[in-house]
Amino acid sequence: MALNKNQQLLSKIATNDRHGENSPYFDGWKAYDKNPYHPIDNREGVIQMGLAENQLCFDLIQKWIRGNPKASICTAEGVHEFKNIAIFQDYHGFKEFRQAVANFMGKARGGRVTFDPDRIVMSGGATGANETVMFCLANPGDAFLVPSPCYPAFDRDCGWRTGVQLIPVNCDSSNNFLITKAALEAAYERAQQDNINVKGLILANPSNPLGTVLDRDTLRSLVSFINEKKIHLVSDEIYAASVFSTPSFVSVSEIIEEMECDRDLIHIVYSLSKDMGLPGFRIGIVYSYNDAVVNCGRKMSSFGLVSSQTQHLLASMLSDDEFVDNFLKENSERLAKRHSLFTKGLEKVGITCLKSNAGLFVWMDLRRLLKEQTLESEMTLWRVIINEVKLNVSPGSSFHCSEPGWFRVCFANMDDVTVEVALERIRVFVEKQQVKSKRKFQSNLKLSFTSRRYDESVMSPHMMSPRSPLVRART
Amino acid sequence: MRHLSTKATCNSHGQDSSYFLGWEEYEKNSYDKVQNPKGIIQMGLAENQLSFDLLESWLEKNPEPAGFKRDGKSIFRELALFQDYHGLPAFKKALVEFMAEIRGNRVSFDPNHMVLTAGATSANETLMFCLAEPGEAFLLPTPYYPGFDRDLKWRTGVEIVPIHCTSSNDFQITETALEAAYYEAQQCNLRVKGVLVTNPSNPLGTTLSRSELNLLISFITTKGIHLISDEIYSGTVFSSPGFVSVMEVLKDRNCDKSEVWDRVHIVYSLSKDLGLPGFRVGAIYSNDDMVVAAATKMSSFGLVSSQTQYLLSALLSDKKFTKNYISENQKRLKNRQNMLVMGLKRAGISCLKSNAGLFCWVNMRHLLRSDTFEAEMELWKKIVYDVRLNISPGSSCHCTEPGWFRVCFANMTEETLDLAIKRLKDFVVEHTANGHSKSNNSSKKSKRKLLPKWVLRLRDRDHEPDER
DSSP: OOOOHHHHHSOHHHHSSTTOTTSTTHHHHHHHHHSBOBTTTBTTSBEEOSOOOOOSOHHHHHHHHHHOGGGSTTSTTTGGGHHHHHTOOOTTOOHHHHHHHHHHHHHHTTTSSOOOGGGEEEESHHHHHHHHHHHHHOOTTOEEEEEESOOTTHIIIIIITTOOEEEEEEOOGGGTTOOOHHHHHHHHHHHHHTTOOEEEEEEESSOTTTOOOOOHHHHHHHHHHHHHHTOEEEEEOTTTTOBOSSSOOOOHHHHHHHSOOOGGGEEEEEESTTTSSOGGGOOEEEEESOHHHHHHHHHHGGGSOOOHHHHHHHHHHHTOHHHHHHHHHHHHHHHHHHHHHHHHHHHHTTOEEOOOOBSSEEEEEOGGGOSSSSHHHHHHHHHHIIIIIOEEOEEGGGGTOSSTTEEEEEOSSSOHHHHHHHHHHHHHHHHHHHHHTTSOOOOOOOOOOOOOOTTSSOOOTTSOOTTOHHHHHTO | OTTSOHHHHSOTTOTTSHHHHHHHHHHHTBOBTTTBTTSBEEOSOOOOOSOHHHHHHHHHHOHHHHTTEETTEEOHHHHHHOOOTTOOHHHHHHHHHHHHHHTTTSSOOOGGGEEEESHHHHHHHHHHHHHOOTTOEEEEESSOOTTHIIIIITTTOOEEEEEOOOGGGTTOOOHHHHHHHHHHHHHTTOOEEEEEEESSOTTTOOOOOHHHHHHHHHHHHHHTOEEEEEOTTGGGOOSSSOOOOHHHHHHHTTOTTSGGGGGEEEEEESTTTSSOGGGOOEEEEESOHHHHHHHHHHGGGGOOOHHHHHHHHHHHHOHHHHHHHHHHHHHHHHHHHHHHHHHHHHTTOEEOOOOSSSEEEEEOGGGOSSSSHHHHHHHHHIIIIISOEEOEEGGGGTOSSTTEEEEEOSSSOHHHHHHHHHHHHHHHHHHHHTTOSTTSOHHHHHHHHHSOHHHHHHTOTTOOOOOO
16 A cells, blocks of 8 residues: 555654554443443443543542642742742752652552662653653664563553564463563573564563562562573552552562662662552653663653642652551552452452452453453453443453453442442343353354454553543533 | 663763753852852753743632632542543643734634643654654754754654854845755755744744745745744744744645645744743644644653643633733843843844844854854853853854854843843953954954953953952
8 A cells, every 4th residue: 555645754653553542442442432431420331441540549639738738839828939840840850859759669668668869760651751761771673571461551652662672471370470480581582583682571560450469589580580681670660559458569679679680770660640540640750770771761851751830749748758658558448448349249240350469450350251262252252341231341452461351450440339330230241141151152243353463553541542531521 | 881772872862062061060050149149140041030920920819720629629630630642621722822822813723733742842852753764854944952952863863954044144044055954964865854943043032034934835845844843932022023923824825725734833832931841831733633643642751740731721711811921021021132132232242133032142253262163162161160151152052153152031130130241241351351352363462461450450441349
C-alpha cells in the first residue's frame, strides 16, 4: 500500500502502531463509554473494571488539604508563595519535594531503607519515567527483557520513541507465574543468538497484572542474574504502598543492601498515581543508583517536570509524618478489605484468582470457562463478559500472557455497592455458563478480530481512553 | 559509562555551552540587595516577573479553584483522577480563547486541534518526534534560543541547519538565506522536513514582518515541508508593529483549505506571557489531524498536572481578567524595555530596535578587541566576572556575527535593573578608556596602562558612589 502524503510528511513514529492504541481491545472501552454504569441513572450499564485506579482514600487527602491551606499557593494563607513557586522551573525540583518523596518511599518500605533526595529525579508520571530510563540506558535497537504477563503500556513507554525492543519472558500458572532464573537465561541466550543486544531487565514489583510481590529469593536471583550479565535492572515499584497483606513488600533497594551488586545497574521507577490515587497530578520519579543516569535523567526531566504547584502541595503533604503514617496504614487496610470482599464473592461462585497481596486488581482464573484453551476462546469469552455480563475487564492476552483464560479485574476504582453489583452479575453469568456447558456452546457473537499476533499493539487499561467518562461527565 | 546509551554520554543536551556556564557562575555568587550586593545580577533568564500582583489579586478574589471546588462542591477526586491526554476541556477552551485574544481575535483556534504538553520544551520535542526521522533536519534562523539544541535534537536525532541572518538588515529572514540553508542541508545529505521560527523572536525581541511570514509560507509550499511557529512570546508584544501570527497570514492568503494549511503548526506556553514557567503548561496547535492524534498520544510522556489545568482554566476563563492582564502586562514590559534601552544608550550601547520579548539584543561589537568570537568570549567573561552581570553571548544563540548579547529586563526589580545599567556604564567607560576595544587603537593602549585606575575614574563625571 503506497504511503499517503501525510504519512510521508510525518515520521514513522507518528504513523506506526507502537503506541498500542489500535488494538481490538478497545472494544471493551468503547462498550463502557457508550454505556457507562451509574448506580442511579444507568444501572444496566457496563461497570469499569479495567482501570487500575485507587479511589479508596480520597477522604484522607481531602481532609488534609482542608486542614492545610498553606500548602496551596492559591489560598489566602499560601498565596504569598505564589510568585516563587510560579517561576520555579529548576529541573532539580524543590528540595522539600524531593525530601518528602524520599521520606514517603522509605516509609512505604517500612523504614527498612532510606532514599537519598538528591537521587530523586522528576518525570511525567511513571509513563515518562520509564521512557526516560530507557533513553538513558539503551540505544535504538537494544532490548530489555520483561517478565510476562506485564503492564501492556510498557511497550509504548519503553519502546515507542526510544526504539528499544521488549523481549517477553513468559511465566505461567505452573509455578504461580514466578520468574525463574532458567527462563531468564533462556530468553537471554535466544536474544544473543538472534544478535539482539540485551541491555537489561525491566519488571514491575508489585506486579501488574498479578498483584503479587516478588519474594526475597527470586529478587536475589534476579539481582545476581543482571550482575552476572552486566545488564541493568529497572524495578517499577509504582504499587509499593499498595501492599495489603503478607508477605510484605521487598524492594530491590533492600536487596542491594544485603548482597554484592554493582549499584550502577540498579534503577527504580516510582509514582504517586497508584499508591496515593493521584494520576492526574503527573508525579513520576526516576531513582537511580547510577550517578550518570541521575544526571542525564535530570536533564531529560525538562521534558516532563512536575508542575511546581503540585510539587509544593505534595512536599507539604508528604512531610507530614502523622498524615503519611496514617495514610499508609489506612490505605493498606481498605485495600485488604476490598480485596477480601471481592475475592470471597468470586469464591462463592467457584471463581478463583491467583493468590495476591498487592495492587488494585486480581488476576482471575476463568480457564475452565473457555471452550478451548486458546487465545480465540479467551477473546470470545471476553466479548461475552463485556457485552452480556457488562463488565469491562482486561483479557490476559493484553498483558502478553501466554496462557489463555486469565483476566485482570480491578476492584479499587468503585464503591462497595458497585462491587456487589459486579459480583452479582458474575454469579448470574457463571450459573448460566454451568447450564450452557451441558449443551453445545453456542455463540451468536461476531468474531471481528483476525488471527493477528497479539504480542504487539495491545491496549493498555493503564491509559485513559480518548473517551474517558471523566471528560464527558465533568467538563 | 559504557553501559549507558549514546544519548546519556554525549553532550547534545547542550549544557556544556556558555549559555549555561553563565548560570553556574550566577548560582555561585547571586546578587542580593542585602545579602550579596556585589553579586552577579541575573540577566540571562527570560522570565516575566512584572505582573504577578495581577495574578495574586485574582487569586484573592477567586478562592474556589484554589480549594479544588466548583460551585461549592469539591471536585478534588475528579481532578486527582483526571489523566486524559485530551486535557481538561474547559482549560483547552480557555487557552484557545486566550490565544485568540492575544491575536486581537483576528484568528480563532479550535480546542480539538490543541495538544497540551509539559511546557514548550516538551511541545517542541514532541513535534520533532512527529515530523522527522533521526538524521533529518529542520532549518532555523539564527540567532536562536540555545535550548533548541536540546529540545529539537537531543533525543530525537534531528539536525538543525541554520538560516543565517545578519545585522545588515536587522536580522530579518531573506529568501537568499532560506535557499542557502536548504542547499547547505542538501550538501550535507540531510533531508529537510521543515522550518522552525520563533515569533516574536528569542533572542532578537522582534516580531516577524508580514513579508517574512509570506516568504516563509511560499518557501514551505514550494518545498513541501512543515513550518513550526513557536509563538511563546506572542503576549509580550508591547509596541508597533503589532504581532502577526502565521495563522493570520495563512488566512489572508486563503490557505485554509489548501495543503500547506496542514503543514503549519504553532507552539505555545504560559511560561512567558503569564510568567508561570513552574507550572509547565505548553501546547501544540496543528491543523493536521494526524499530527494532533500522534502528538496527543505522545503527550502521555508529559501531561499538564490536572491541578494546574483546573486553576488556569478558571483564571483564563475570566475574560475581564485576561483583557486587563494582557494590556497591563504589555505596558509594563514596554516601560521596562525602554528603561534598559535608554540606560544602554547613555552608556554608548545600542540595541536592535525591538517591540516584544523579555530581553534586548544588545550591540557590543564596538567593545570587542577584534571581530571574532574569541573576543566576544573575552568580553563576555569580563561582563560576568568583573561587571557581574550574567548576560547571554550571541555565540550561544548561534549568531554568525560576534559582539551581540541578549540582556533580559523583566526578571528583576527596577532598582536592580538600574544598578545593572550603572555597572555596565562604568565598565564601558573604563573599558573604552583602557583601550580594550577596537575603537581605541593600540597606540593609546600603552600609555593608558601606566595610569592607575583611580586616575581614570576621576575623569568620569558620572561616576557613582561605591555600593554599600
